[in-house]
Each structure stands twice: as C-alpha cells, then as structure tokens.
Amino acid sequence: MASETTQLGFWARVQRASVERLHIRLESLVVLLALSTAMALLSPYFLSLSNFLNILLATSTIGVLAIAATFVIGSGGLDLSLGSVMGLAGVAGAFVAVNLGWPSVLAVIACILAGAIAGYINGQLVTRAFVPAFIVTLGMLGLARGLALVISQGRAIYGLPPEIVYIGQGRPFGIPMPVIILVLTAIVAHMVLAYTRFGRHTLALGDSEGAARAAGIRVEHHRRIIYTLSGALAGLAGLLFTARVNAGDPTAGINYELTAITAAIIGGTNLFGGRASILGTMIGALIMGVLQNGLTLLAVQSYYQQMAIGGVLILAVFIDQYQVRKESRV
Amino acid sequence: MTLLSLHGIRKSFGAVDVLHGVDLSVAAGEVVGLVGDNGAGKSTLMKTITGIYRADSGSIEFDGKDILALDPGQRRRLGIEMIYQDLSLAKQQDVASNIFLGREPTKRLFGLFPGFVDKSEMDRQAARMIERLGAHLPSINRSVGSFSGGQQQTVAIARALTFNPKLVIMDEPTAALAVREVQSVLDLIRRLRSEGIAVILISHRLNDVLSVTDRIVVLRHGRADADLVTAKTNMNEVVSRIVGGGDIAAAAAHEQRG
Incomplete structure (x- = not known):
C-alpha cells in the first residue's frame, strides 16, 4: 500500500484525494478557472462583483435542476422531463396565486407538489410498467409541457403577489434570493448524497442494481423516491424562475434539461450511474453559467450558445468515457 | 439441530418450470454441497433462500421461523448470507x-x-x-x-x-480463483464449520465438494434427487447421480482428471 502511494505522482495523489475526500473531479475545477480567466481576458465587464452575482443568479435555476439530474443519473436513471416539469410547476404556482387568488404559501407548495407528482408518475412508470426511463421521461417532457400550455391557455400568467416575487428578486444582504436558495439546497443535497444511507444506496443502485438488491435495498421503492425528489426539485426550479421573471410562463425551461444534465456530467457524474457528487455538479453548473455569461458579454448570438452547450455535453461524456476505458485497461 | 428446512419449493419463470418441489435441510454448523448439471436449478434454489426470488409454493423455515414472506434485507438480518458467483x-x-x-x-x-x-x-x-x-x-x-x-x-x-451469519451460501466461490486461493477458500469453509456456521457450497469442482462437505445434495431436473453422506460416497456415485445414467464411467473418469 505504501509503496504504491509513493509511486504515484503529486498530481495523481491530489486527484485521488479530491475524489475521495471532496467527491469532486479536479479537472472540472481547472476547466472552470481556465474558462473564467479566458473570459476575464476577453471581456472587461466579466470581472466584477455585479457580474459575478449575475452569473450566480442565472445559474440558480439550472443549478437546482442539475442537482435533480445528479441524483437521477447517479442512481442509473435519466430524467429528460426536468425542463418541462419546471415549466409546469411555475404555471401551476402562478395559477394558484393569480387565477385562484390563494395565499402565496399555497402557491409555493403548488409549485413543488406539481413537480413531485410529475416525478412520482415517472417513478411509478419506470419501476412498475417497465418502460425505460428514457421513454417515460421523454413522454413526460411532452405531457408536462402540454399540460402547462393547457392550464395557462398558452399565455404567461402575470400579476404574482409580492411575496412570491421576493423569492425571485429579493436581495437580503445584497445577495439574490435564488442564489441563497440554490446554495442551501446544494448543501443539503451534498450532505444527503455523500453522507447518508439514502445517498450511498442511490450510488450503489446506479453502480450495480444486482448488488443493491442482494444487499437488501428495496430497489424499486428507492427509484420511486429518487424520481419524485427529482420532480420536486424541478418544481423548486420552476418557483425560482417564475418568481424571478414575475410570470408563470408555460414555455419556461425549454431545453433546460440539456444544460442541467450537461452540468451534472461535467461535474463528474457517471452517465451510467454509480458515481456522482453535488459539489462537482455545482462546479459543472458554474461552468455552464460562466460559458453562457461570457458568450453573452462577447455578444455571441444565443443560437451559438445553444450549440456550445450541446457540444460541451458530448465532449464531457467523451472525455469521461475515454478515462474510464484508460483506467480499466491498467 | 435443523437450521434451514425447505419443503416442496416450486418456482417457475413464465412457462419454464425450474424447481418442482425441492426438499432440503441444513443443520447448524453443517457444510452441504449442492451439485447438479447446468440448468438443474441450483442458483434459482439459492435465490429463493436469500429472498431474491419468491417461491411460488412450498415452505422455508430458518431457525424455527417461517421466512417465506420476508424480503432479502430481512432474511439477511436473520443471518442468511450469500456470496454470489458474480460477487x-x-x-x-x-x-x-x-x-x-x-x-x-x-x-x-x-x-x-x-x-x-x-x-x-x-x-x-x-x-x-x-x-x-x-x-x-x-x-x-x-x-x-x-x-x-x-x-x-x-x-x-x-x-x-x-x-455474524448463521448460514453462508457460496455460489461457485472457487471458479475464478488460482490454486492457492482455492485452498484458502476451502480452509475458510472448514473454519466456518468449526465456528458453528452452516455453509451451502455450490460448485462444479467435485473434488472441492468431496473434500470439504459433510453431505452432498444432487439437484436434477428441479428436484433434490439424491442426498449423500460425503464420507460414504465417492466421485463415481456423485457423477452418476448428476448425469442420471448414461456413460457414467467416462464422465467420472473425466471428472477425476479434474
């Protein structure tokens, strides 16, 4: 054991320590720093406190969705419905607050509950109907989006009460509320995934379903909880978005699953499950945020930004798979 | 003292009947070899003991308790452990x-x-x-x-x-191991017996089974076809029970060569 450790180079040892202790891949941190440096050199507006808060604010919605993606992908599943469920949840909350005129607390609950129900249905179909997660959540992508359009009759719902708007636009101590909510959510999610039995079983499940079953873990039950959790987080993202733009927009969150899944993969989540960390995912989400912010500052058309995100996703998976194959050959 | 007893265990997957009423009992601290040809139902039988599969009918008692309705986690807590072939x-x-x-x-x-x-x-x-x-x-x-x-x-x-299990089921524990590692697994099985832990050993390596077990149960066409005391049997008898007739001498000679 000792001889092997000394054989490893300094970089390899730091890498291993960061994976074992902090559950992050060092490469993603390097990419984030390199990208930020590049953007700072290219744009004079990049390095400022207000722009930094802008990036965090723009990352908050994607960040919450990426946490959901991390749990699902880490467990060996997939949730393509994240963006649509987020849109549905925002509309549901706005409908409860504006059309029904119910108290804001109920609107907040409606957002998260709508997401959780959609996720619960995903989980039931995946574990009981034996339809692959890819198909179930792709179907839910269409279903949830359609339902959001039906509820809102295709138009954004305006006129949210001030308490809801505060969730999106308030700035206690100068820090945007969505950023505070993202950070708190990420801390709790990190603790749960890395240090609780639930989190360990989630990764074991994604690693080897057979091993998890043999160990007495109730595999189907666990999957249903994870999909429900994923939906509830998409609901929270919908709340943050709706509150920030002050409207229940039925088209909110289109293509967000693409960015969220990309953030999770860049952050070191194994596409096939078994390895994931929220800390890594947050770095991944920041990379996506810096990329989008930088490209906007450089006045690159948003069409190209979309292309960049898609390209980054494929590149991240390529690099990950390349490393896995290299390691397994040793 | 009987630790585990199975009566009339049946299990089918769709139209395929794998187990047609298996009876099996294992005493505390006893090492029982479970042998049989490919497809005889060895792995299926073991998975109905650990709870991965639910038996269609029959009864399973462990340590005096009916465990048929328990899930794998609950059975593990009672002291049933399995080492799977794929680990x-x-x-x-x-x-x-x-x-x-x-x-x-x-x-x-x-x-x-x-x-x-x-x-x-x-x-x-x-x-x-x-x-x-x-x-x-x-x-x-x-x-x-x-x-x-x-x-x-x-x-x-x-x-x-x-x-601290009471029963350890080992499915082909030596199949993928080097010679020296095989010996250490066999030593381990003997050590478990001396500590009063029962072992069910599934193996194709009949030499290992004959050297380490107290009894050998032969599974054939989904039934416990023979229950042999290891000290009173030999390679020829075990092989003939497994193949159930045919060219026994040739098959036994093949096994003897290892």
Missing part, C-alpha cells in the same frame, strides 16, 4: 461501502441530525475484517473494481462474514 459488488464504491451496503452504521451529525453514515467506523471494521481473513488489499479506500478477482472475492467474503 454482486458495487464496483465504483470502496471496500467498506461494499461490506456495509444496506447495513451502514449511522451517527448523528453535530449530535443533531440522525441517519448520517459513520464512515470512519465502517473503515475501521472493514480493515479489521479483511485482516481477520488474512488477506491483503492495496487500499481499502479504493473502488473495488480496481482490484484483482481474488481481492474482489475477499471483499465479497468479508461482506458475508461481518454480521
């Missing part, structure tokens, strides 16, 4: 995570929040268990997928023995 390890997780999977010790975080895994306690106990088995692993903090076959086998055995 059933979570390859990206480390040694302690595999040994304690589903049974992680927990503590309160900051003395407040319950349910947090006590990783340092897990690592400590895992290291102690590996040491007790006399095995050497490069590091217990590495993912088990980076280990050799024999090292992974050690982790699987450590997982089965950490929680």
Whole structure:
C-alpha cells in the first residue's frame, strides 16, 4: 500500500484525494478557472462583483435542476422531463396565486407538489410498467409541457403577489434570493448524497442494481423516491424562475434539461450511474453559467450558445468515457 | 439441530418450470454441497433462500421461523448470507461501502441530525475484517473494481462474514480463483464449520465438494434427487447421480482428471 502511494505522482495523489475526500473531479475545477480567466481576458465587464452575482443568479435555476439530474443519473436513471416539469410547476404556482387568488404559501407548495407528482408518475412508470426511463421521461417532457400550455391557455400568467416575487428578486444582504436558495439546497443535497444511507444506496443502485438488491435495498421503492425528489426539485426550479421573471410562463425551461444534465456530467457524474457528487455538479453548473455569461458579454448570438452547450455535453461524456476505458485497461 | 428446512419449493419463470418441489435441510454448523448439471436449478434454489426470488409454493423455515414472506434485507438480518458467483459488488464504491451496503452504521451529525453514515467506523471494521481473513488489499479506500478477482472475492467474503451469519451460501466461490486461493477458500469453509456456521457450497469442482462437505445434495431436473453422506460416497456415485445414467464411467473418469 505504501509503496504504491509513493509511486504515484503529486498530481495523481491530489486527484485521488479530491475524489475521495471532496467527491469532486479536479479537472472540472481547472476547466472552470481556465474558462473564467479566458473570459476575464476577453471581456472587461466579466470581472466584477455585479457580474459575478449575475452569473450566480442565472445559474440558480439550472443549478437546482442539475442537482435533480445528479441524483437521477447517479442512481442509473435519466430524467429528460426536468425542463418541462419546471415549466409546469411555475404555471401551476402562478395559477394558484393569480387565477385562484390563494395565499402565496399555497402557491409555493403548488409549485413543488406539481413537480413531485410529475416525478412520482415517472417513478411509478419506470419501476412498475417497465418502460425505460428514457421513454417515460421523454413522454413526460411532452405531457408536462402540454399540460402547462393547457392550464395557462398558452399565455404567461402575470400579476404574482409580492411575496412570491421576493423569492425571485429579493436581495437580503445584497445577495439574490435564488442564489441563497440554490446554495442551501446544494448543501443539503451534498450532505444527503455523500453522507447518508439514502445517498450511498442511490450510488450503489446506479453502480450495480444486482448488488443493491442482494444487499437488501428495496430497489424499486428507492427509484420511486429518487424520481419524485427529482420532480420536486424541478418544481423548486420552476418557483425560482417564475418568481424571478414575475410570470408563470408555460414555455419556461425549454431545453433546460440539456444544460442541467450537461452540468451534472461535467461535474463528474457517471452517465451510467454509480458515481456522482453535488459539489462537482455545482462546479459543472458554474461552468455552464460562466460559458453562457461570457458568450453573452462577447455578444455571441444565443443560437451559438445553444450549440456550445450541446457540444460541451458530448465532449464531457467523451472525455469521461475515454478515462474510464484508460483506467480499466491498467 | 435443523437450521434451514425447505419443503416442496416450486418456482417457475413464465412457462419454464425450474424447481418442482425441492426438499432440503441444513443443520447448524453443517457444510452441504449442492451439485447438479447446468440448468438443474441450483442458483434459482439459492435465490429463493436469500429472498431474491419468491417461491411460488412450498415452505422455508430458518431457525424455527417461517421466512417465506420476508424480503432479502430481512432474511439477511436473520443471518442468511450469500456470496454470489458474480460477487454482486458495487464496483465504483470502496471496500467498506461494499461490506456495509444496506447495513451502514449511522451517527448523528453535530449530535443533531440522525441517519448520517459513520464512515470512519465502517473503515475501521472493514480493515479489521479483511485482516481477520488474512488477506491483503492495496487500499481499502479504493473502488473495488480496481482490484484483482481474488481481492474482489475477499471483499465479497468479508461482506458475508461481518454480521455474524448463521448460514453462508457460496455460489461457485472457487471458479475464478488460482490454486492457492482455492485452498484458502476451502480452509475458510472448514473454519466456518468449526465456528458453528452452516455453509451451502455450490460448485462444479467435485473434488472441492468431496473434500470439504459433510453431505452432498444432487439437484436434477428441479428436484433434490439424491442426498449423500460425503464420507460414504465417492466421485463415481456423485457423477452418476448428476448425469442420471448414461456413460457414467467416462464422465467420472473425466471428472477425476479434474
């Protein structure tokens, strides 16, 4: 054991320590720093406190969705419905607050509950109907989006009460509320995934379903909880978005699953499950945020930004798979 | 004293009947070999004991309790452990995570929040268990997928023995091992017997089965076809029971050559 450790180079040892202790891949941190440096050199507006808060604010919605993606992908599943469920949840909350005129607390609950129900249905179909997660959540992508359009009759719902708007636009101590909510959510999610039995079983499940079953873990039950959790987080993202733009927009969150899944993969989540960390995912989400912010500052058309995100996703998976194959050959 | 007794266990998958009423009993501290041709139903039978499969009919009693309705986790807590042929390890997780999977010790975080895994306690106990088995692993903090076959086998055995089982089922534990490693697994089985732990050994290597077991049960066409006392039988009889007639002499000679 000792001889092997000394054989490893300094970089390899730091890498291993960061994976074992902090559950992050060092490469993603390097990419984030390199990208930020590049953007700072290219744009004079990049390095400022207000722009930094802008990036965090723009990352908050994607960040919450990426946490959901991390749990699902880490467990060996997939949730393509994240963006649509987020849109549905925002509309549901706005409908409860504006059309029904119910108290804001109920609107907040409606957002998260709508997401959780959609996720619960995903989980039931995946574990009981034996339809692959890819198909179930792709179907839910269409279903949830359609339902959001039906509820809102295709138009954004305006006129949210001030308490809801505060969730999106308030700035206690100068820090945007969505950023505070993202950070708190990420801390709790990190603790749960890395240090609780639930989190360990989630990764074991994604690693080897057979091993998890043999160990007495109730595999189907666990999957249903994870999909429900994923939906509830998409609901929270919908709340943050709706509150920030002050409207229940039925088209909110289109293509967000693409960015969220990309953030999770860049952050070191194994596409096939078994390895994931929220800390890594947050770095991944920041990379996506810096990329989008930088490209906007450089006045690159948003069409190209979309292309960049898609390209980054494929590149991240390529690099990950390349490393896995290299390691397994040793 | 009978530890495990099965009566009339039936199991079918769709139109395929695998088990047609199996009777089997194992006493505490007894080592029973389970042999049979491919497709005789050995693995299916063992999985109905561990609870991975639910028997269609029949009864299973363990330690005087009816366990037919219990799930794998509950049966494990009663003391039934299985070492699977494919080892059933979570390859990206480390040694302690595999040994304690589903049974992680927990503590309160900051003395407040319950349910947090006590990783340092897990690592400590895992290291102690590996040491007790006399095995050497490069590091217990590495993912088990980076280990050799024999090292992974050690982790699987450590997982089965950490929680003081009463019955350990081993499915082809020596199939993928080098000669020296085979001997250490056989020694381990003898040690378990001396500690009063019952073992069911599934193996194609009849020499191993004959050298280490007290009894040999032959499974054939989904039934327990023969129940032989190891001390009173021999290779020829076991082989003839497995193949059920035909060219017994040739088959036995083939087995003898190993």
